[in-house]
Amino acid sequence: MSVHMLIAGFGGQGVLFAGKIVAYTGMIEEKQVSWLPSYGPEMRGGTANCSVCIDDKPIGCPIVLNPKTLIVMNRPSYDKFINEVQPGGTVVLDSTLIEADSTRDDITVCAIPATQMANDNGLHGLANIIMLGQTLKATGFCSMDVLKEAMKRCIPARKQHLLEPNLRALQMGYDY
Amino acid sequence: MAEKYLMKGNEAIAEAAIRNGCIHFFGYPITPQTEVSAYMSKVLPKIGGTFLQAESEIAAINMVLGAASCGVRAMTSSSSPGISLKSEGVSYIAGSDLPCVILNVMRGGPGLGGIQPSQADYWQATKALGHGDFQLLVFAPATVQEIVNLIGTAFDLAEKYRMPALILADGMLGQMMEPVEFPEITPKPAEKPYATTGTQGKRKPNIINSLYLQPDELERTVRERFARYDIIKQNEVRCEEYLTDDAEIILVAYGATARVVRSAVEDARACGIKAGLIRPITLWPFPEEAIRNAAARVDHMITVEMSMGQMVDDVRLYANGQCDVHFFGHTGGIVPTPAEVLDQIKKYAGGAE
Amino acid sequence: MASFHKTNGLTDAVFHYCPGCTHGIVHRLVAECLEELGILGKTVGIAPVGCAVMAYDYFNCDMIEAPHGRAPAVATGAKRANPDNIVFTYQGDGDLAAIGTAETVHAATRGENITIIFINNAIYGMTGGQMAPTTLPGQVTQTTPYGRDVTRAGYPIRMCEMLSTLDGVAYAERVTVTDVPNVRNAKKAIKKAFTAQIEKKGFSIVEVLSSCPTNWGLEPVEALKWLKENMIPYYPLGCYKDATEKGVF
Missing domain, CATH: 3.40.50.970 (Thiamin diphosphate (ThDP)-binding fold, Pyr/PP domains)
Structure with missing residues (x-):
């Protein structure tokens, strides 16, 4: 299936990294892939987002303006993008940080307290991965095996000790 | 591989x-x-x-x-x-x-x-x-x-x-x-x-x-x-033509903008408008021949750029009055959207639904 | 008996320099040093913009003509491309100490293993005698017709003093060519600078106080006298830094 995903939050929450993992799932499945970050002075603390497209045919515009899937991890991004989601699309939001108040009834909203779950389970900083697990469950954009493999490829050799907590976070998000 | x-x-x-x-x-x-x-x-x-x-x-x-x-x-x-x-x-x-x-x-x-x-x-x-x-x-x-x-x-x-x-x-x-x-x-x-x-x-x-x-x-x-x-x-001229053979309206764009336009051309085709894209890969030397030939076949060309319209000068130069050459773009860091480009295509394609 | 012969370090091209200009002497000294050190065949010289712009016609080695002030950057590129080549720039005061100050200072502080021959004649020669960064306070030029007023035009720059504070500089010496002992001394300094480069000691610069009779409006001999009486007090001769024993790194 094709992926047309926007991942948004604060800089430092790992939204770009989560997007990279998604992009790698497309690589593994030998599809066309694009990953485009917002860039600039928002590196730390400001809002950051990235667009990920996966398709069988060449990616035209790599900017995701109307996402089929929106992963959102802060309020400003929720306000900015909630009305841009395609009808029939899916929104996965971190309910620890966002009180969802959209009245849209043409989209599926999955609320998951990812930040709280991460903090409660010694997975500090891995809310993004918990979100990713939930997104996989909600959309089935690839298989769990492919996503795990993508994660392995995104974690550099010298940080392999981080793989285990990441996989745990992924599963926790999926099982929620 | x-x-x-x-x-x-x-x-x-x-x-x-x-x-x-x-x-x-x-x-x-x-x-x-x-x-x-x-x-x-x-x-x-x-x-x-x-x-x-x-x-x-x-x-x-x-x-x-x-x-x-x-x-x-x-x-x-x-x-x-x-x-x-x-x-x-x-x-x-x-x-x-x-x-x-x-x-x-x-x-x-x-x-x-x-x-x-x-x-x-x-x-x-x-x-x-x-x-x-x-x-x-x-x-x-x-x-x-x-x-x-x-x-x-x-x-x-x-x-x-x-x-x-x-x-x-x-x-x-x-x-x-x-x-x-x-x-x-x-x-x-x-x-x-x-x-x-x-x-x-x-x-x-x-x-x-x-x-x-x-x-x-x-x-x-x-x-x-x-x-x-x-x-x-x-x-040494290099350019790519996409769906131009039967096109009734031709867009010209290069670089990242050409990707946006390519999406718009596909959307236009889905609406029944025969749109095509010329994408110069070398900007100098400019694909003069491709523009000249295309201009002879269509009534309208649209150049799309992330500027106030710069390459459009060259497109007009080599179209040499054979067809209307329009410009659409954004500047300052705003990327045109496929939907905006599609609107432009619809505006000039005339008649098509 | 010793006899005079023209160094092989210079081509047969006839200098275009004005009568009494000391560029010719310095060209010869540089060329003699390249020949005597046996490095002519592996030397790449960088010509400036200014009176010495056509130095590429005079030095009998490979030459690159650089944009105004950029000779140290061009030299850096050349040296990094082929570190075994000997690379020198030959620059005037406007080129080196005004438009090219950044290139000069940064090549120096990087300890770039190149040699700079700096001609300081306190005036822009090629464009017809305007104020240089090294024009003396009170000195009349085309653009300081009432004399250099430091309250408006600022003070002259003493490059050797300034550069000698940088860790990348292996050797900085100021000389002149007003008479035979000074010419001999200048040659010694130039040779030392190239030797430092051969031995990979770091950045070396020789500043040569020079005369510009044409634009100073003086006869050649008067010009040398003016140089001695006015420039040397402001720009004292001597070695400002010598780290050629152990090098800069």
Whole structure:
């Protein structure tokens, strides 16, 4: 299936990294892939987002303006993008940080307290991965095996000790 | 098949340059191309190359001039405001008939402008990147893979024709990651008998120079250079046509914008409008023939750019009144959307539902 | 008996320099040093913009003509491309200490293993005698017709003193060529600078106080006298830094 995903939050929450993992799932499945970050002075603390497209045919515009899937991890991004989601699309939001108040009834909203779950389970900083697990469950954009493999490829050799907590976070998000 | 990597455009261009035998890089940090320098600084010292963070863009391009004079493949990269600073050196490099590759990851201007993607340096790149009568080879890749493929071409042609080549990218291409493979290549740098590597007491001194105080001598030199430009115009034009065969309306766009337009063309086809796209890959030499032929077949062409309309001048020039040439674009760092482009197509396609 | 012969370090081209100009002497000294050190065949010289712009026609080695002020950057590129070449720049005061100050200072602080021959004649010669960064306070030029007023035009720059504070500089010496002992001394300094480069000791610069009779509006001999009486007090001769024993790195 094709992926047309926007991942948004604060800089430092790992939204770009989560997007990279998604992009790698497309690589593994030998599809066309694009990953485009917002860039600039928002590196730390400001809002950051990235667009990920996966398709069988060449990616035209790599900017995701109307996402089929929106992963959102802060309020400003929720306000900015909630009305841009395609009808029939899916929104996965971190309910620890966002009180969802959209009245849209043409989209599926999955609320998951990812930040709280991460903090409660010694997975500090891995809310993004918990979100990713939930997104996989909600959309089935690839298989769990492919996503795990993508994660392995995104974690550099010298940080392999981080793989285990990441996989745990992924599963926790999926099982929620 | 070569292994695929997921890489940022900026990193891919650095890797591709190295694989094409360019191990001398001189740069200065500026958003959104800084990853080029960062990548070079990581790799080049390990393989006996030069990474040098210069004191200014001006110094960097002149280091390229010095290195290119000595016969090596040299490169610098920057983004719009930095390219303006390099223009002096670019003119001297062109006037000294030296090959090199320059990367411009365009951002919004004028002045300090902004840091988001832009194509507002088309005029600068194709008409006047420095003083005097001269041209650069200008390549406009639209994907990260194409950046990789073109950088070798840029070095080869720069050496073949002894002139600087410019890769004109933009913030979107520089920052985005796409799967990319690096074809197996053995770089074959041209012989450079003109290089200043020391006479070893065996030949007359080589002189790299752009000064000709006698007007007739200067004119002769410039005319010789322009004769070379004519050969380039005959042989080195590159462009891609997408769904133009039966098109009733043709769009013209390059670089990242061409991707947006390609999406819009597909959307238009889905609405029953026979739209097509001409994507210049070389901006100089410009695909004059493709524009001329297309203009003879359709009533409307639309040029889409991230600028106030610069390439549209060339499209109009070579359409030469055969059809209406319209312009649509955004500037300042705003990327046109496929929906906006589709609206433009609908506006001029006439009659189609 | 010793006899005079023209050094092989110079071509047969006839200098275009004005009568009494000391560029010719310095050219010869540089050329003699290159020949005597046996490095002519591996030397790449960088010509400036200014009176010495056509130095590429005079030195009998590979030459590159650089944009105004950029010679140290061009030299850097050349040296990095082929570190075994001997690379020198030959620059005037406007080129080195005004438009090219950044290139000069940064090549120096990087400890770039190149040699700079700096001609300080306190005026822009080629463009017809305008104020240089090294024009003396009160000195009349085309653009300081009432004399250099430091409250408006600022003070002259003493490059050797300034550069000698940088860790990358192996050797900085100021000399002149007003008479035979000074010419001999200048040659010694130039040779030492190139030797430092050969031995990879770091950045070396020799500043040569020179005369410009044409633009100073003086006869050649008067010009040398003016140089001695006015320039040397402001720009004292001597070695400002010598780290050629152990090098800069």
